[in-house]
Amino acid sequence: MAPSKTPKSTSRPKKEKVFHPDSRKAGQLSRVQLRKAKLADAASKRTKKHSAQADVYGFFYHAIPPEGTLSLEELHSIISNVWLTRHDDELEQERAARRKGRPKSTKELKLEEIKLRESEQYRTGMDVPDLTHEATVKLFRKWDQTEVAYIQLLRFIRISSVDPTSAVISKQGEHHSLKESVPPQAIDEAMVTDRDDTLLTEPPSRFASTMMMMDGPLS
Numbered sequence: 001m002a003p004s005k006t007p008k009s010t011s012r013p014k015k016e017k018v019f020h021p022d023s024r025k026a027g028q029l030s031r032v033q034l035r036k037a038k039l040a041d042a043a044s045k046r047t048k049k050h051s052a053q054a055d056v057y058g059f060f061y062h063a064i065p066p067e068g069t070l071s072l073e074e075l076h077s078i079i080s081n082v083w084l085t086r087h088d089d090e091l092e093q094e095r096a097a098r099r100k101g102r103p104k105s106t107k108e109l110k111l112e113e114i115k116l117r118e119s120e121q122y123r124t125g126m127d128v129p130d131l132t133h134e135a136t137v138k139l140f141r142k143w144d145q146t147e148v149a150y151i152q153l154l155r156f157i158r159i160s161s162v163d164p165t166s167a168v169i170s171k172q173g174e175h176h177s178l179k180e181s182v183p184p185q186a187i188d189e190a191m192v193t194d195r196d197d198t199l200l201t202e203p204p205s206r207f208a209s210t211m212m213m214m215d216g217p218l219s
Contacts, residue, residue, distance in 0.1 A: 053148050059083060060129050061143060070131040076164045079126070084118055087111045122161050127170045130155040135177050153178075 063070070063078050070078075094108035104112075129151070130136045136155040143150050155173035172178060 053151075054146055057129065057143075057148070057151050058145050060131065061140060061145060064131060064137055064140060069134055069137050072132055072159070072165070072167060075128070075131055076159065076161070079122060079128070079159075080161065084115065084122065087115060091115070122159075124162075125158045125160045127156045127158050130157045130169070132157070132167075135175075136173060139173075139175055139177070 063075075063082075091108065091111045094105055094111065098104065098108065129140055131140070133155055139153055153173055153175040154171075155169065155178055156171035157167040158170040159167045
């Protein structure tokens, strides 16, 4: 007796629904996809922005002295001698590699633009974590070097190369320990710190690990 044949399945794969380009459903799907794309793009930009901010704050985190706080003079020294000069070696290499009569490379132009922008920012007023303030430094030491939102807890001061002996509290800081501090106002060297320390003596190599991450790849 011949074996019975198993009937073949007659089920067919489901076809994907196709909507007319001018239909209401197609319009809805198009808007949803556009919104998803915009959100993804915004998230990507936000991540990059937060990463860049973390790098900048990371620089000042590594500028915290082993003990105590910085004087205002030391803080200016770090900015002018370390922060603003961190790309100088790369810039000189690019200039040396460029043959006479050749245009500047993209990397050289970007480095020059960064240096010019940051120097102007420092001249007109630069907001930095208040490393002259004991309570702020104490909070800053606890930062995990990744969570940008934590920085909102800190007090910031605005300093300028035009007047290196004065500072203005630009952000009071959201931590409860800072709430009883004086309101934002112009403060001179004596109000920022009463220390007479000499200029920062740490070599730039102390900040090397942080400076390597600054501004992203330039090549």
